[in-house]
Amino acid sequence: MQFSTITEELQVTEFRKGIERELEAFFEAKGYRLIQPRIFQGYDSFVCSNLRQDSSKTVKVLGGDSRIFILRPDITTNILHQIFSKWEGSPPLKVYYNSKIYRNQPAGGILEHYQMGVESLGEDSLKGDQEMIEMAAALMGTLGEPFIIELGSSKYLDGFFKELDLDLETEGVLRDLISKKNRDGLRRRVRALGLEDTVLSTILEMEGNMESVLDRAKSYERNDEMMAALDELEGLREFFSTRALLRNIHFDLSMMPDLDYYDGIIFKGYALNTPKKILSGGRYDRLTQRFGKTVSAIGFMLDMDLVTRIRIKGEA
Amino acid sequence: MDRITIALAKGRLGEQGLELFKNTDMEILREEDSRKLVFKNAREQITYIFVKPSDVVTYVEKGVADLGIVGKDVILEENKDVYELLDLDFGHCRFAVAGFKDQQIAKKNEVLRIASKYPRYVEQVFRDRGQKIEIIKLGGSVELAPLIGLSDVIVDIVETGSTLRDNGLVILEELDPISARLIVNKVSYRFKFEAIQRIEKLLGGI
Numbered sequence: 001m002q003f004s005t006i007t008e009e010l011q012v013t014e015f016r017k018g019i020e021r022e023l024e025a026f027f028e029a030k031g032y033r034l035i036q037p038r039i040f041q042g043y044d045s046f047v048c049s050n051l052r053q054d055s056s057k058t059v060k061v062l063g064g065d066s067r068i069f070i071l072r073p074d075i076t077t078n079i080l081h082q083i084f085s086k087w088e089g090s091p092p093l094k095v096y097y098n099s100k101i102y103r104n105q106p107a108g109g110i111l112e113h114y115q116m117g118v119e120s121l122g123e124d125s126l127k128g129d130q131e132m133i134e135m136a137a138a139l140m141g142t143l144g145e146p147f148i149i150e151l152g153s154s155k156y157l158d159g160f161f162k163e164l165d166l167d168l169e170t171e172g173v174l175r176d177l178i179s180k181k182n183r184d185g186l187r188r189r190v191r192a193l194g195l196e197d198t199v200l201s202t203i204l205e206m207e208g209n210m211e212s213v214l215d216r217a218k219s220y221e222r223n224d225e226m227m228a229a230l231d232e233l234e235g236l237r238e239f240f241s242t243r244a245l246l247r248n249i250h251f252d253l254s255m256m257p258d259l260d261y262y263d264g265i266i267f268k269g270y271a272l273n274t275p276k277k278i279l280s281g282g283r284y285d286r287l288t289q290r291f292g293k294t295v296s297a298i299g300f301m302l303d304m305d306l307v308t309r310i311r312i313k314g315e316a
Numbered sequence: 317m318d319r320i321t322i323a324l325a326k327g328r329l330g331e332q333g334l335e336l337f338k339n340t341d342m343e344i345l346r347e348e349d350s351r352k353l354v355f356k357n358a359r360e361q362i363t364y365i366f367v368k369p370s371d372v373v374t375y376v377e378k379g380v381a382d383l384g385i386v387g388k389d390v391i392l393e394e395n396k397d398v399y400e401l402l403d404l405d406f407g408h409c410r411f412a413v414a415g416f417k418d419q420q421i422a423k424k425n426e427v428l429r430i431a432s433k434y435p436r437y438v439e440q441v442f443r444d445r446g447q448k449i450e451i452i453k454l455g456g457s458v459e460l461a462p463l464i465g466l467s468d469v470i471v472d473i474v475e476t477g478s479t480l481r482d483n484g485l486v487i488l489e490e491l492d493p494i495s496a497r498l499i500v501n502k503v504s505y506r507f508k509f510e511a512i513q514r515i516e517k518l519l520g521g522i
Contacts, residue, residue: 150506180400183401250509270507274503275377275380275504
C-alpha cells in the first residue's frame with residue numbers, strides 16, 4: 001500500500017498490527033505455533049525443485065562468494081525445508097507464519113507481499129481437511145462481507161489424466177481449457193480426441209451443490225485415485241452437512257490448482273466486492289515426499305494486504 | 317437479480333454483442349448519436365460500458381466489469397486471469413502470418429522481422445520454433461510494414477483477406493481461429509452465478 005502522509009501510514013500499520021495480533025491469537029488457540037521462514041534460499045535448489053515455475057520472477061541476491069540466492073518467493077516450500085531438515089518426526093506438527101514474499105514485477109520493481117498462513121503436518125487427513133476448511137471459513141467470516149469458499153480436489157482430475165496417459169502438451173491444453181471454463185473449446189478438443197464418453201464432457205457442469213455433484217461424479221468410470229478423491233470429499237460433505245458452513249461453500253470439481261504440488265482438496269476464499277482471491281490453500285502430501293518423508297500435509301495462506309484493505313473499508 | 321456490469325469492445329464487435337440482448341429484458345437503452353460510454357437496461361440491473369477492445373479484458377480481470385464481450389485475439393494477446401465462458405459464434409476471423417508470395421517464414425540464422433499489433437501473441441507463437449525474431453509493434457496499418465521494408469512479414473487478424481490482397485500480400489501460415497467470446501471475472505462468477513448463467517443461456521449457451 002502507498003500513503004501520502006506518515007500519519008496515515010502509521011495508522012494503517014497500527015490497524016494491520018491489530019489484525020495480525022487477532023489472527024495470531026486465533027491460530028495459537030487452535031494449537032498452531034509461530035514459525036519464521038528464512039528470507040534467503042539457494043537459487044540452484046529452487047530451480048531444481050520448481051521446474052514449472054518461472055524462475056525469472058524470483059528476486060536474486062549475490063552472496064559474498066558469488067553464490068546466487070533468492071528472496072523467498074513462497075512460504076510453504078521454504079518452511080518445509082526448515083522443518084524437514086531437523087524434524088524429530090513426532091507428528092502432528094502445526095505451525096503458522098506471518099511473513100512476506102518477494103517477486104519481480106514486470107515493470108521492474110520488486111513486489112513485497114504480506115501473507116499469514118498455517119501448515120498442518122502429520123495430522124489425520126480427514127481431520128486435517130475439516131480443520132482447515134473450518135478455520136478458513138472462520139477467518140473469511142471476520143471480514144464483515146459475504147464470502148464464498150470455493151472447494152475442489154486436484155486429485156480427481158489428476159487420477160483421470162494419469163489413466164488417460166496423454167502426451168504432456170495435449171493434457172496441458174485440456175487443463176488450460178478446463179481452468180478457463182472454456183466449454184466450447186473443451187468440447188471441440190474432447191471430440192477430436194474421441195473422449196466424449198469420459199467425465200471431460202461434463203466436467204464443467206460439475207459444480208454447485210456438493211451432494212449432487214458427487215453423485216454425478218460417481219456415475220462415471222473411475223480409478224483408485226479418483227475414487228479416493230471422491231471418498232475424501234464425501235467425508236467432508238458429511239462433516240459439513242451438520243454445519244451452517246455449507247451455505248458458504250461452492251463446490252467445483254473442475255477447479256485447477258494454482259500450484260502443481262497440490263494433491264487433494266484445494267480451496268479459495270472470495271469476498272463480495274473484492275475481485276481477487278483472499279485466501280487459498282490445499283493438501284500437498286506429495287510435496288513432502290521430496291523432503292525425504294511422506295506425511296499428510298495441508299495448509300492455506302491469507303493475503304494480508306487485501307484483508308487489511310477490506311477491514312479498513314469496513315471500519316470507515 | 318444481481319446487478320451486472322458488462323464491458324463491450326467499442327466498434328463492430330460490441331455492437332454485434334448488443335444485438336444479442338435485443339428484445340429481451342436486458343435490452344440496452346441508448347439515445348442516438350450519444351457519446352456516452354455508460355448505458356443501462358430499462359430495469360437498471362445491467363450496466364453496459366464501452367471501452368477499447370484491449371481494455372475489456374483488463375476491466376473484467378480487475379472486477380469493475382463482471383462480464384465482457386471481446387474477440388479471442390484480444391484474449392490471446394492480453395492473457396489475463398478470467399473465465400472464458402462462451403464462444404459467441406460471431407466476429408469470425410483468424411490470426412495469420414502474411415507476407416509476399418514465396419516469402420520464407422523459417423530463415424536460417426537470420427532474424428525474421430515481424431510487424432504486429434499483437435507482440436505478446438507473436439512472441440508466444442514463435443517461442444518454440446527456434447527461429448530468431450524481431451517484433452515490431454505497430455498500432456495499425458500493419459500491412460504497410462512489408463511494403464516499405466519495415467518488416468519481413470506481419471502477424472494480424474484476417475477476415476476475408478481483401479486488405480492483404482489489395483496490398484499484394486498473401487497468407488503464409490494460418491494461426492489460431494478467432495471469434496467473439498463472453499469472458500467473466502472469477503469472483504463475479506461465484507457471487508453472481510445465477511445472473512451470469514441466465515445471461516449465458518440468453519447468449520446461446522447450454
